Amino acid sequence: METSQRDEQFYRSMVRMRAVETELLALSSAGQLRGSLHLAQGQEALPAGAGAALRKDDYVTATYRGHGYVLAKGGPLLPIIAEILGKAAGLGGGKGGKMHLFDLEYGILGTNGIVGAAVGTAAGAAWAAQLQKTDRVALTVCGDGALNQGHVSECMNMAVLYQLPLIILCENNLYSEMTPLSRSHGDVNLAGRAAGFGLNTAQVDGNDPEAVYQVMSEAVNRARTGGGPTFIEAATYRTIGHYQADSGIGYRTAEEVEAWRAKSPLDRWAAKLGKRAPAIAAEEQAAVRAVFEEALALPGPDPLAAGTQVFA
Numbered sequence: 192m193e194t195s196q197r198d199e200q201f202y203r204s205m206v207r208m209r210a211v212e213t214e215l216l217a218l219s220s221a222g223q224l225r226g227s228l229h230l231a232q233g234q235e236a237l238p239a240g241a242g243a244a245l246r247k248d249d250y251v252t253a254t255y256r257g258h259g260y261v262l263a264k265g266g267p268l269l270p271i272i273a274e275i276l277g278k279a280a281g282l283g284g285g286k287g288g289k290m291h292l293f294d295l296e297y298g299i300l301g302t303n304g305i306v307g308a309a310v311g312t313a314a315g316a317a318w319a320a321q322l323q324k325t326d327r328v329a330l331t332v333c334g335d336g337a338l339n340q341g342h343v344s345e346c347m348n349m350a351v352l353y354q355l356p357l358i359i360l361c362e363n364n365l366y367s368e369m370t371p372l373s374r375s376h377g378d379v380n381l382a383g384r385a386a387g388f389g390l391n392t393a394q395v396d397g398n399d400p401e402a403v404y405q406v407m408s409e410a411v412n413r414a415r416t417g418g419g420p421t422f423i424e425a426a427t428y429r430t431i432g433h434y435q436a437d438s439g440i441g442y443r444t445a446e447e448v449e450a451w452r453a454k455s456p457l458d459r460w461a462a463k464l465g466k467r468a469p470a471i472a473a474e475e476q477a478a479v480r481a482v483f484e485e486a487l488a489l490p491g492p493d494p495l496a497a498g499t500q501v502f503a
């Protein structure tokens with residue numbers, strides 16, 4: 192794909208994600224959507240860039256903030272939104288919600304509410320892909336805080352030991368909930384920690400979708416051709432709270448948030464696309480609005496379906 196086409200694709204992807212989050216936030220504020228809502232405003236360049244580097248049959252696992260990666264994988268929007276809204280037509284029959292988005296057709300092995308757990312799922316998928324002699328790769332997305340989970344260290348070790356086709360994309364947004372990196376990590380060089388396990392590593396501006404795409408493409412190519420796992424540390428920032436009830440201020444200064452808002456990937460790409468941007472944004476926002484209207488009118492799951500689609 193040509194650079195200009197890719198720029199448009201990145202912008203569409205980021206605007207779509209922001210539009211979905213805007214709709215979700217409005218529903219949550221109105222009491223029409225229950226539960227925690229972990230949004231990723233400010234971090235949209237990551238799914239946009241990473242998604243474009245993957246094939247449909249590659250695997251993806253992500254965090255509770257990872258709906259953007261599901262959207263960016265390219266599957267139809269309605270079943271994703273229906274799942275988040277708890278509708279029977281959703282990806283998981285409306286029983287999983289935003290923290291359990293699965294779509295085997297698109298290789299999506301789950302967003303996950305347990306910090307770091309999605310890394311293990313992806314490592315397993317990568318191992319399966321290797322044993323089955325396919326050239327599929329697995330991408331897992333984790334936060335900076337997740338690196339302090341022992342399980343993630345075990346996965347990094349195994350990934351190197353077996354040279355798994357695994358890519359760990361670490362969204363370093365400088366905070367784990369309300370705790371800054373400097374108060375939870377003995378060494379804040381996250382890529383350095385991964386290098387210690389023997390992974391290939393890269394650091395990238397996580398607010399630049401093209402840079403994310405380039406570094407991801409390299410990692411994907413390496414994984415596909417037997418070159419082993421890669422850890423990517425992406426510098427980014429969530430410009431809103433950890434979840435819907437967190438103002439995002441208090442443990443962070445308003446100045447710090449504002450400074451990162453000024454680096455918004457959406458604004459950056461709107462400026463890049465110039466006059467074409469407003470029409471593209473309006474088109475994506477209208478498409479998202481239409482899907483929400485359709486999804487909101489759908490029925491929830493039959494209570495009798497609670498015992499289906501489960502192992503026991």
Ligand SMILES: Cc1ncc(C[n+]2csc(CCOP(=O)(O)OP(=O)(O)O)c2C)c(N)n1
Nearest residue numbers: 256304305306334335336337364366367368
């Ligand atoms: C095993 C586990 N411990 C604690 C929590 C509570 N918790 C939810 S999000 C979060 C912070 C994780 O931070 P990070 O990995 O940096 O991801 P971010 O939220 O910044 O995207 C914590 C501690 C959890 N969900 N799972």
Ligand SMILES: [Mg+2]
Nearest residue numbers: 334335366367
């Ligand atoms: Mg974090």
